[in-house]
Amino acid sequence: MPDATEEVPEQLLRLAEAYGVVPDYWGFDGTHLLVAPHTLIAVLAALGVDASSPERIDVSLAHVRDDPWRRALPPVMVVRQGESPQVPVHVQDGDPVQVWLELDPEAGGGRREVTQLDVYTEPRTVDGQRIGRATFELPSDLPLGWHTMRAEGPSGPARCNVVIVPDRLELPEQLREGRAWGFMAQVYSVRSRQSWGVGDLADVGELAWLAGRRCGADFLLINPLHAAEPAGPMTPSPYLPTTRRFVNPLYLRVEDIRETAYLSAADRSLVEWAAESVRSLDDDDGPIDRDAAWTAKRNALEVVYAAPRSTARQAAFDAFRAEQGEGLEAFALWCALTERYGTAEHWPAPARDPASAFVAAAKLELADRIDAHCWLQWVCDDQLAAAQRAARDGGMSIGIMQDLAVGVHPFGADAWALGDVLATDVGVGAPPDMYNQKGQNWSQPPWRPDAVARAGYLPYRDMLRTVLRHAGAIRIDHVIGLFRLWWIPQGAGADQGAYVRYDHDALIGILCLEAARAGAVVIGEDLGVFEPWVRGYLADRGILGTSILWFEKDAAGAPLAPEAYRRLALTTVTTHDLPPTAGYLAEEHVALRERLGLLTEPVQVVRRAARQERAAMLDALDRRGLIGPDPSEREIVEALHRFVLATPAVLVGVSLADAVGERRAQNQPGTDTEYPNWKVPLADGSGQLVGIEELFDSARLRSLVAALQHGA
Structure with missing residues (x-):
């Protein structure tokens, strides 16, 4: 358990508070427990904050105090519908700035101006520059959605997401009175x-x-x-998934993929042979063998993936891939790299950096495997919809x-x-x-x-x-x-x-x-x-x-x-x-x-x-x-x-x-x-x-x- 006798320095407590690291907690049995200083330091390090010495703590405290002034706009604003919060906009002291909103196309789109308030805030010197703060107010009648706030002026352009969210998620009608x-x-x-x-x-x-x-x-x-x-x-x-965004194709029913019905006799035999190798597992009362099931299913899915798709089906796949965007492409690339190099902890060092030239070259080399893994997610999506x-x-x-x-x-x-x-x-x-x-x-x-x-x-x-x-x-x-x-x-x-x-x-x-x-x-x-x-x-x-x-x-x-x-x-x-x-x-x-x-x-x-x-x-x-x-x-x-x-x-x-x-x-x-x-x-x-x-x-x-x- 934490050592309650270790005294936590005041400056370390202030730094932890600034980054949301809590120095104490209540145990399940009602006891009040303190977090040891070395744990606070390690957790701050995981947040990219150096608290390894009193001097480093002072530097980190100064940095976090000035950090909001380094950005023209907040990184993001999440606002409950009907509220009209104030927005701090930071520019070179004395520079004018114009701020407006581009509304979410799903909410109807359009542009809304944002009003500047007559609020004076003392400028601050940050990183050797004199920074001023202008204060704007968001309209209170913004629709729900993901809007974009933009700022423009001599200090340069800036943008941030403004997310208007419901005050409350309402229950469906059948649950408001019933169960x-x-x-x-x-x-x-x-x-x-x-x-x-x-x-x-x-x-x-x-x-x-x-x-x-x-x-x-x-x-x-x-x-x-x-x-x-x-x-x-x-x-x-x-x-303990590899990603929470996409689906495990282990759960696919191969026979329900439309192209399976139009396989040649030879290809259909390959699918049936793969199924026969694991069909007996359905009657096995021992631990479920995911690896055996996935090996067989993956072999069959490769056959179905290689089969031609109709024009409409290919268009639907292309649309799904475009809709899911870079997130799907990155996941599919990771899957392809895993097939080539094994568990990610054993990858070559350059492969561990998604932005490396090594990965860019691999993306070209593995284009077909990337396509295959995108396709797997598309057929998963189709079968989820059917369920x-x-x-x-x-x-x-x-x-x-x-x-x-x-x-x-x-x-x-x-x-x-x-x-x-x-x-x-x-x-x-x-x-x-x-x-x-x-x-x-x-x-x-x-x-x-x-x-x-x-x-x-x-x-x-x-x-x-x-x-x-x-x-x-x-x-x-x-x-x-x-x-x-x-x-x-x-x-x-x-x-x-x-x-x-x-x-x-x-x-x-x-x-x-x-x-x-x-x-x-x-x-x-x-x-x-x-x-x-x-x-x-x-x-x-x-x-x-x-x-x-x-x-x-x-x-x-x-x-x-x-x-x-x-x-x-x-x-x-x-x-x-x-x-x-x-x-x-x-x-x-x-x-x-x-x-x-x-x-x-x-x-x-x-x-x-x-x-x-x-x-x-x-x-x-x-x-x-x-x-x-x-x-x-x-x-x-x-x-x-x-x-x-x-x-x-x-x-x-x-x-x-x-x-x-x-x-x-x-x-x-x-x-x-x-x-x-x-x-x-x-x-x-x-x-x-x-x-x-x-x-x-x-x-x-x-x-x-x-x-x-x-x-x-």
């Missing part, structure tokens, strides 16, 4: 007889259609579909609920292409909590708050647009990361980090804008250690929270009464970081953590607490008449879901694993290879695999759905 419920699924684990060993986007479409048509479900929450490595071993975790159509055709009011991971792989595409807006030499994680008592390090490079603002938040916007493109809702994993993130210096333990603050008004505002344009509901996973005011802020902005039954306690530590739950939330019995409910009731979360050495308390203490928790929950169910004497496991699971339905929550989620009686966890936080994280195929309580063909005829699922319908 919706849906299933939660790990896509890769839910397979059909047509899968290639891994659940795919066609399976998602069928699952959503059947859930809507046969069960009355309104949404299907799925794991992140973000892209993984295009060659070599594939990282199993969907929460959402199937969900809505099945009667779902929301449809597919996408999941946005916290961050990206340290050697992935985003770390390479967006290196100027991501911090290096730190990883993102979480301080210790009651379920992960050593803390967590997710090894992900975070956004640099200053750099992503200087980029006008465009990388953030583009990421959101892709994820929202074919979604009726989006879940933001660890939404607290839009307020602050736990930065862990390289080589330090997960408990030796510090929080770094972000401009949450800007990040949440842009999220609301892009979700409003997409017509999507937004859910923030606001679990773990967070500041109390955050939940209220998110609710005010129209962002739903997350309530997990096992985590909701009253002041005495007893299960929270359903009536006391939040309305503006997605409420569920369990989450993917816990065993399914049947396993949780059997204390398998304790046994697993003991076996893996993750406990920091004696196992007897942890097991006793788990049994007390279970007893308290059964007592709560009994008091409400939801269970009788000596209830079975199935009856308890159904009662817990009826308990959740008694809450006012606008969204209720049901894990598919709970619906079939699965007991094994999908993920054990704090582990890597010690447990088959993200590789567990869907099975029932006896370990029998459950495919999509059998899923909705499962007696246990039908019984749970009936209980939900009765409870509603």
Whole structure:
């Protein structure tokens, strides 16, 4: 834990405050903890700030004080609709300046003048030049959108993004008075007889259609579909992608690509041979083998990619590529380089710089591979659209609920292409909590708050647009990361980090804008250690929270009464970081953590607490008449879901694993290879695999759905 006896110099505290680095925090057990000085220095270094000596700290403080005066315009302005903030414009002292707005074409376009105010500010000498400040005021009636502010005068031209965002993201009409419920699924684990060993986007479409048509479900929450490595071993975790903007083509259904139907007999045989090599994996109850599935699928996709496309199809591909722009081209180039050189950490040094002559030459040499990876994203986009159509055709009011991971792989595409807006030499994680008592390090490079603002938040916007493109809702994993993130210096333990603050008004505002344009509901996973005011802020902005039954306690530590739950939330019995409910009731979360050495308390203490928790929950169910004497496991699971339905929550989620009686966890936080994280195929309580063909005829699922319908 941090050494509270180390005194932090006052100047270091001031510098940390200037860059949003928080020198203290409250632990999960209510203790006040101080961040060690060496951690503050390391985190500041990751922000490009030298705090290695008292003299360097003084220089850095002077620099940050003058920095706003070095720019004619702010790097970006994110403004709530209806507000009219003042804008500081810096020019050579005495120079005139004209400022105007070019409106977003999606908001109607046009030009608006910006009024200068009669506000005097004392000029300042910065870097040997006398700099003056003129003050302008934005109009209060600007439409929502991404506008451009321009300044022109003798001091030179300048521009910045002005993003007008909704004050609040409104719920769709059906949720303003009512509620919706849906299933939660790990896509890769839910397979059909047509899968290639891994659940795919066609399976998602069928699952959503059947859930809507046969069960009355309104949404299907799925794991992140973000892209993984295009060659070599594939990282199993969907929460450690190479990029959050693009999709993992592992999830493609090869047979559903239009060109597959027109292959020659010889080429069709190649596709069928590839499928046959992994089709048996659909019946394998062992850990899911992504690498085998992707090897076979990639071979087949190469055949389909080489097939001719019709004029209209080629035009559609070209249009998609143009629309996605430089972000897609950079990702495709990274994929091509990965195919050639392997994992990015082993690339030749010049290849690690996207702006190098080496990379420019490689871009020409690898043009066909770049085209192939762009094509993969195009067919992914097509199949995602089809899945959402199937969900809505099945009667779902929301449809597919996408999941946005916290961050990206340290050697992935985003770390390479967006290196100027991501911090290096730190990883993102979480301080210790009651379920992960050593803390967590997710090894992900975070956004640099200053750099992503200087980029006008465009990388953030583009990421959101892709994820929202074919979604009726989006879940933001660890939404607290839009307020602050736990930065862990390289080589330090997960408990030796510090929080770094972000401009949450800007990040949440842009999220609301892009979700409003997409017509999507937004859910923030606001679990773990967070500041109390955050939940209220998110609710005010129209962002739903997350309530997990096992985590909701009253002041005495007893299960929270359903009536006391939040309305503006997605409420569920369990989450993917816990065993399914049947396993949780059997204390398998304790046994697993003991076996893996993750406990920091004696196992007897942890097991006793788990049994007390279970007893308290059964007592709560009994008091409400939801269970009788000596209830079975199935009856308890159904009662817990009826308990959740008694809450006012606008969204209720049901894990598919709970619906079939699965007991094994999908993920054990704090582990890597010690447990088959993200590789567990869907099975029932006896370990029998459950495919999509059998899923909705499962007696246990039908019984749970009936209980939900009765409870509603």
